[in-house]
Amino acid sequence: MKTQFEEGTTLDRFIYETTRAHPEATGQFSTLLRQISLAARMVSARVNRAGLAGMLGGTGTINVQGEFVQKLDIYANNTFKAALEHPGVCCAVASEEDEEPFYIQSPYRSGRYVFCMDPLDGSSNIDVNATIGTIFGVFRRKSEEGTLATEADVLRPGRDMVAAGYIVYGSGTVLVLSTGDGVHGFTLDPGIGEFFLSHRDIKLAPSAKTYSTNEGYWSLWSQELRDYVTTLKAPGAGYGARYIGSLVADFHRNLIKGGLFFYPATTKNPEGKLRLMYEAFPLAFLVEAAGGAATDGHTPILDLTLTELHQRTPLFIGNRDNVAAATKALSGS
Numbered sequence: 001m002k003t004q005f006e007e008g009t010t011l012d013r014f015i016y017e018t019t020r021a022h023p024e025a026t027g028q029f030s031t032l033l034r035q036i037s038l039a040a041r042m043v044s045a046r047v048n049r050a051g052l053a054g055m056l057g058g059t060g061t062i063n064v065q066g067e068f069v070q071k072l073d074i075y076a077n078n079t080f081k082a083a084l085e086h087p088g089v090c091c092a093v094a095s096e097e098d099e100e101p102f103y104i105q106s107p108y109r110s111g112r113y114v115f116c117m118d119p120l121d122g123s124s125n126i127d128v129n130a131t132i133g134t135i136f137g138v139f140r141r142k143s144e145e146g147t148l149a150t151e152a153d154v155l156r157p158g159r160d161m162v163a164a165g166y167i168v169y170g171s172g173t174v175l176v177l178s179t180g181d182g183v184h185g186f187t188l189d190p191g192i193g194e195f196f197l198s199h200r201d202i203k204l205a206p207s208a209k210t211y212s213t214n215e216g217y218w219s220l221w222s223q224e225l226r227d228y229v230t231t232l233k234a235p236g237a238g239y240g241a242r243y244i245g246s247l248v249a250d251f252h253r254n255l256i257k258g259g260l261f262f263y264p265a266t267t268k269n270p271e272g273k274l275r276l277m278y279e280a281f282p283l284a285f286l287v288e289a290a291g292g293a294a295t296d297g298h299t300p301i302l303d304l305t306l307t308e309l310h311q312r313t314p315l316f317i318g319n320r321d322n323v324a325a326a327t328k329a330l331s332g333s
């Protein structure tokens with residue numbers, strides 16, 4: 001029987017009810033979700049005080065992506081890693097901020113799950129108070145629990161992902177999560193530090209009339225993509241454009257209101273800019289669970305396999321028919 005969650009359900013109750021439906025559950029997955037919630041609340045509190053707590057601005061360092069690291073990036077990265085290390089439910093944490101995976105070892109137990117994350121996506125927007133967020137995905141390890149995890153546990157096909165979500169730190173803090181059975185959103189009540197169900201069973205309509213991309217790269221796009229976008233802008237096509245420049249915020253708007261987001265391959269970034277493991281895979285997991293689709297312009301994102309930790313990919317994601325139309329246009333057919 002599908003558990004119906006009424007408004008006012010806390011995230012904790014959602015976790016309890018969801019895992020209760022799986023008698024074989026050992027409690028590791030519940031603990032993992034609770035630790036994600038804890039880290040999310042800690043990062044939310046810090047992001048919302050950043051201006052006051054001297055957390056704005058850069059650290060003066062550059063990360064493995066060659067991106068200028070903001071103080072909040074480091075705080076978010078360390079906070080999620082610390083929350084996931086000691087409970088013994090994770091064996092590895094792969095982060096946009098770290099060149100190599102963080103393999104959990106003694107004195108902590110090497111647990112069942114591999115956690116991948118962009119700890120603070122859109123961080124270039126921090127100093128202008130635009131919405132930023134954490135994107136994460138979860139795999140079940142392949143190697144034996146209790147042993148040191150290996151690269152084979154981390155470099156996985158997208159279809160191996162068992163859960164994914166994100167937290168947007170905006171006008172409110174919203175955690176959106178799927179464990180494979182629907183997509184649900186929880187809004188933080190900062191007064192009591194609890195997430196409450198606010199977006200039950202998010203579903204995307206087959207199509208939408210919004211597109212979201214950085215058109216400043218027009219001259220770097222393929223001719224097929226320019227021709228496609230021209231049809232969206234044609235008189236009477238009825239499309240609107242929205243672009244924040246923070247993937248997690250652009251995706252969240254489109255998940256709630258509908259829309260096609262794309263960050264394509266360009267002559268400057270032939271592999272695209274966005275990362276496969278901890279941006280495209282989690283968002284593709286969510287969008288498919290909500291009835292949408294995600295491709296790299298040709299192949300469903302979740303059909304791809306990670307071969308390099310920080311591998312990049314073009315990304316077309318959103319309502320099913322919009323993604324299909326864009327993908328068809330890129331094929332030149």
Ligand code: P6P
Pocket residue numbers: 121122123124214245246247248263273
């Ligand atoms: P551009 C933010 O830096 C980010 O990684 C994503 O969050 C966002 O979608 C993209 O880059 C924006 O890139 O080239 O449009 O500034």
